[in-house]
Amino acid sequence: MADVTDLPLAGVRVVDRTTGAMAAAARLLGELGAEVIRVEPAAGSADRRAGPMLHGVSLSFAAANLGKRATAPRDAAALDALLGDAHLLIEDAGPGGDGAALAARHPRLVVVSVSPFGLDGPWAAWQATDGVLHAVTGGLSRSGLPGRAPLLPPGELVLETAAAQVAALALASFIQRLRDGRGDHVDVALLEAGMAALDPGFGVAGSAQSGVPLWKMSRGRMDERFRYPIIPCADGFVRLCVLAPRQWRGMFAWMGEPAEFAGPEWEKLQTRFRSKELIPAITRFFASKTRGEIEREAEAHGVPAAALLDLHEAVETPQMVARHAVARVEIAPGIAAPFPNGTIEIDGVRAGIRGPAPVLAEAEGFGAPAADWIAPPAADRPLAGLKVLDMGIIVVGAETGRFLADMGAEVVKVENGAFPDGQRQSRDDAPVSITFAAGHRNKRGLSIDLRSDAGKALFERLVAEADVLCSNFKPGTLASLGFDAARLAAINPRLVTVDSAAYGPTGPWSRRLGYGPLVRASAGLAKRWTYPGEPDSFSDGVTVYPDHVAARIGIVGVLALLIRRMRTGRGGSASVSQAEVMLGHMAADVAALGAAAEGRSIDWPIPPVPWGLFPAAGEDEWVVVTARDDADWRALCETIGHEEWLVDPTLGDAAARDAERGRIERGVAAWTGERPALDAAAALQAAGVPAGPMLRVVELPAAPQHRARGTFREARHPLIDVAFAVEAAPALSRLPVPDQRPAPRVGEDSAAVVAEWLGLPGAEVDALVAARVIDTVKGEAA
Structure with a gap:
């Protein structure tokens, strides 16, 4: 690992x-x-005793707190x-x-207060769990199969x-400071x-949406399985993402060029999506092949495909092993477990686990952090005055550049007019899709021929x-054009680069064709996103995860x-693996599975009752x-009029209630259903x-809490006839609300950008x- 003093946030105390x-x-x-000091009560925080336990250590706590120090300040003065x-x-x-x-007492401190629904508004006092947040953010309504109840994701x-x-x-707030x-x-x-960060209904959507925003989807859960179909094979399942015409041509050739799919109309997404014969034909073609055979043959034909893996298989793939994506960490004396080893590389070196989970210590003795930053001149936005060349495409690229633009940077979307961003496409051949307009707002447009x-x-x-x-x-695309990392650094030693790949x-999979649905398959998530007891009820087809995160x-x-760069004067590179991002979100399970495979016993908590979805x-x-x-159990019983449950000896503890889950859930459902x-x-x-x-999604802007906090605002684009909603400020702070400039047409600002820069x-x-x-676009003055 790189010397800690060379890591980007050296000298920052959190x-x-x-x-x-x-x-x-x-x-x-x-x-x-950064030096991270965790503050807890003297007895330790409750999350030290939550989730799966290994020899008395919470694997969930360890996963979220590796590399930190912890203290229990004796009083407010110590804090x-x-x-x-x-x-x-x-x-x-x-x-x-x-x-x-605290912010008032420490005027140079950036205080980030995180609450379920925000510090004001009609829902400010509401409590939340992950399932509740899935419900109120619009994600739950898109998870599950048509005609079924929605499905809480894993x-x-x-x-x-x-x-x-x-x-x-x-x-961003610290840079402003x-x-x-x-x-x-x-x-x-x-x-x-x-x-x-998960899957915004009013942001940029996946390419298979063909420019149709999520808020225009039908009210019920749509059957989206045809977009990224999961096909059974000889030893499990594989997923396909055949989107571009060239990918279809590869699929067609691989299948032996069957006559029934030979017409040029099959190069169109909608023809393939509407077909009732294509998926069964592919299923027959795959029936005798193993997952490994399909992946190898698909790669040879340029067809994006991935085997559906269990989580324990995912961490053992050649890619994860070659990249050291999982590392063993001691969580107690003599007790170690495997944990995902970070999600980002800095200057080509993994910035991963920096130490074990913390034990509590006294507050004294930390000392003052030493750092000396030379920041740009004061401005009203953190990134004002910075210039960004945005070569990103589809979702990850759109979101990265748009966030930087919202923070004040001048972001120029770089495209080749002959090969524009696929996110621009729409089913009605409009010049700008609504999802592109939402995801690329506040940018300028430059069309340049990088092949010449x-x-x-x-x-x-x-x-x-x-x-x-x-x-x-x-990976390798920029290098093939003559702009590898060394060349970019030689041109501009102060340049900061960021790239993301599936x-x-x-590693051996670095050149694989990768889309989010394929990553979900190969990282072990797709097999988990199913209805209980129905292992082939795959239901993750609509989500765009992990692109936004x-x-x-x-x-x-x-x-x-x-x-x-403010400290050293030089730039650097950041690289993100989407598969490793996803593994990081299943870190406690990775650790538990690894420990169990070594023969050690894991104590799993009894789930709270009820935890679930109820009809209204x-x-x-x-x-x-x-x-x-x-406490929640008591309040629930009293609210729904089942106080007798509180004195029922068969429901006296969590284990007993778990055994009676069906009876309890029927009682809750009877109350909510009215x-x-x-x-x-x-x-x-x-x-x-x-x-x-x-x-x-369509209901979100009118939700009372969103209206009170101004979460959304109306946007317009000169090439779109209707107004549409976009997210406003990402948080309430002293930073101004981001600008709302329309997303650019291809090359809209080419002449101005090269002249000004x-x-x-x-x-x-x-x-x-x-x-x-x-x-330049037609009519632009050069």
Whole structure:
């Protein structure tokens, strides 16, 4: 591993007062070099005793807190002393919390207060679990199969993805503090952070959506299995992502060019999606082949495919082994377990686990962190004045550049007019799709021919002027154009680059065709996203995960490298593996499976009762209800009128209630079924029980909490006839609400960008346009 003093966040001190999955936000900052000090009560925080346990150690706690230090300040004065030397505080918060007071007492401290629904608004006092957040963020309504109840996804995906958003917002606010010397109190709602980082309904969507936004989808769960079909084979299942015409041609040739699929119309997505014969034909073709055979033959024909793996298979793939994606960590004296080893590489070196989970220690003795940053001049946005060349495509690329633009950077979307971003396509052949307009707002457009020598020479000059270069091509693409990492660094030693690939930039799978659905298959998630007891009821087809969260982790890498540049004067590179991002979100399970495979016993907690989905009044209306502990159980029984359960000796403890789950769930369902989902959730929340109505994407802007906090705003684009909703500020802080400039047409700003960045006279710009080195949209003045 790289010398800790060379990691981007060396010298940054973070005080962490979070619990559970949200502790992963500070862990990510720690992997990038920050000193993270976790503050707990004297008896230790409750999450030390939650989740699967190995020899008395919580694997969930260990996964979220590896590499930190921990302390139990003896009083408020000791905490203040610790904060006096800190740069960032990330805390669990709620109404009546002390975040605002701490920010006032420490005016140079950035306080990030994370709460379920935000610190104000009608839902500010509501409690949340991951399932509740799935319901209210619009994700639950899209998870599951047609005609079935919606399906709660596995794990804690909303919380895990929100942690990356929290880390990104913390660093952006810290850069602002470096620029103007003022701290901030940042109010982050998991309702908003989880929605943005997991699968936002009003953001950029996957390419298979063909430009149709999620809020235009039908009210019920759609049968999306045809988009990324999962096909049975001789030893399991494989998933295909045949989207581009060239991929279909490879599939057609692989199948032996069957006559019934020979027409040119089969190159169109909609023809293939509508066909009732194609999937059965592929199923017959795969029936005698193993998963490994299919993957090898698919790669030979240029067809994106991946075997569906169990989690234990996923961590043992040649790719994960070659990249050292999992590392053993001692969690107690003589007791070790395997954990995912970070999600990001800095300057080609993994920024992974930096130590074991912390034990409690006294608050004294930390000392003041030593760092000396030379920040750009003061401005009202963290990245104001920075220039970004955005070569990103589809979802990860769109989100990375758009976040940087929202934070004030001048972001130029770089395309080749002959091969524009696939996200621009729409089913109605509109010049700009709504999803593209949402995902690329606040950017400028540059169309440049990087296949020509003149285009490469011009691009080199632009790189020399840039601060950041974003890309998410297949690894090696930029190098094939003559711009590998060494060349980029030679052109501009201050340049910060970020790239994202499905399986990472190195290893035997690095060149594999990768889409999110394939990553979910090969990382072990798709096989988990099923209805209980129905192992082939795969239901992850609609989600875009992990694209949005992978973008956030890349953004964290960019911001961290920009902070290091303020200290060292040089740039650097950040690389993100989407598969490793996903493994990180299943870290406790990875550790538990690894320990169990070694013959050690894992103590699994008895699940709270009820934890689940219940029908509400109306057609396909649902509410998620969670009883986290005995207090929630008592409040639930009293609210729904089943006080007799509290004195029933057969329901005296969690194990007994688990045995009687069916009876309890029928009782809860009878109560929720008589009420609208929002009314049922509000009644339970008033009693302190986490509950949430299942909202559909189209319903989100009108939700009371979103309206109160201004989560969404109306946007327009000159080439789109209707207004559409987009997310507004990602958190409430002193930073201004991001601009709302329309997404660019291909090459819309080509002439202006090269003239402004390079100081070129008009005649030279005209010559570049005439030679088609750059393209401009019709009517643009050169």
